[in-house]
Amino acid sequence: MIITEVESIVLLDRLHFVKVHTDEGLVGIGEVSPMKASVTHSVVTTVLAPLLVGEEATDIERLWRRMYTKPFKLGPGGAQLNAIAGVDIALWDLLGKATGQPVYKLLGGKYRSGTKVYASSMSRSLTPEQEADRALSFKEQGFHGYKIHSATPWMHDDGFDQTVATVTAVRESVGDGFPIMVDVNNAYYPHTAVKIARALEELGVWHFEEPLAAHDYEAYARLADTVDIPIAVGEQEYSSWQFRDLITVGRVDILQPDVIKCGGITELKKIAVLADTYTKPITVHNTQQTVGTAAHAHVWVSTPACVYPQEYNIEHNPILDDTPIWTNPLLPVDGVITPHELPGLGVELDDAVIARLRTA
Ligand SMILES: [Mg+2]
Incomplete structure (x- = not known):
């Protein structure tokens, strides 16, 4: 062929x-x-x-x-x-x-039947109260957690930041036990990251994502050794070599490769082998709601290391929502995405x- x-x-x-x-x-x-x-x-x-x-x-x-x-x-x-x-x-x-064959069968078959997803709020313009209401609605829809983006990317203590206020409001709304994730997109200097991490530990946050400058693996290692909250990193890493360094030098707790960034399914499977070898869980970074989500779903069900729920972008996307671009959508049902039993990825674009x- x-x-x-x-x-x-x-x-x-x-x-x-x-x-x-x-x-x-x-x-x-x-x-x-x-x-x-x-x-x-x-x-x-x-x-x-x-x-x-x-x-x-x-x-x-x-x-x-x-x-x-x-x-x-x-x-x-x-x-x-x-x-x-x-x-x-x-x-x-x-x-x-x-x-x-469905792609997952070519990747080793089903290790698990479906991929749990958590709702990822990409907005930085909502008040803590609005985020709290939104989180409750996605909990009620069956999603397996809620993530906020609550600080200005890359501003290092010098931008908008309502992280602690928002998590406090969300926790009050969703109650104990429902996973909350916090993503600040490289917003802090190390000492501030420690302070915020400790506040988030008190609020029972599940993971603290990209608190520090990307690729400052030494700083990540110091942070991960200092606090108990799991540190999640990986959307800026692209190859198995970079993930090796993130694991061995950065000592982060949770890996976040993205199939549409890190070289595709071929490289993501190699990163997953590293994750297993070093006993690190994966929760994929996933912002694209169609083909990228489908590719992740096939990797997810066939890969033991993909154990924590997959990110799912909940923002309104006018291209996708108002003008569906695919003919056989793959959507979460009760917070779980199950890949289609069709040859390949099982999704097609509407030409x-x-x-x-x-x-x-
Ligand atoms: Mg992120």
Whole structure:
């Protein structure tokens, strides 16, 4: 099955998908983290596609290594690995379609039946009381936890911050026992992170996410050794080498790879092996509600280390909610996502809607 075309699809500069076409007529779909879709679109079309057209589509390991090593000096993190992720997910979707199997079966079969999800509030404009009401409503819908983003990213003690006030209000609303996660997106200096961590411990917060500057692994190690609350990190790491350092140097408690950022399913499975080897749990970083969520679900059910609930973005997305872009949605039911029993990822884009929204 030979690759004939690698098609990069950008919707309103906000969503980025990849379709890999083959000489047998099968087409695989993948998704790229859309931090800057025009940049990753360029990587897919000008860098990766020429490396892939004419190659055997089922040689996933060989093609992954080719995409990683040939343009290595463009990466190895950020746009290069995001773009590789989109292609890699599409290749796994293709392999499933070619063999007539859901992707999870190709990854080792079911270790668990479905993936529990927690509700992730991406808003930074809600009051503590509004977050508390929202958290209660998602608890009542069956979600397995609620996450707030409560400080200004990367401002290091110098921005908006209502972390403790919001968690206090949310805890009062949802009661004891319901998991609350706190993500501050690299907002603090180390001494402030310790102070906030201790306050969050008192409030029974389940995990404290990205309190410090990304890649300052020495600072993460000191924090993780100082406080009891689990420290969760990983959405800025892209390869198994970076996750090795996050584990061995950073000594964080919970790993957060993202399949549409870290090079796709191929690399995420290797990160999961590291997680098992070093006895670290995974809770994936997951902000994209369609193909990315489906890819995570297939990895999740087949991977022992993916033990804690998966992130699920609860924000209104006008592209997805008002104009559904897929024909067979994969949505949480009572807080659980169960991958479709269809060949590949089991989700397909609606070509007519895609054509209308497509900007590249
Ligand atoms: Mg995060």
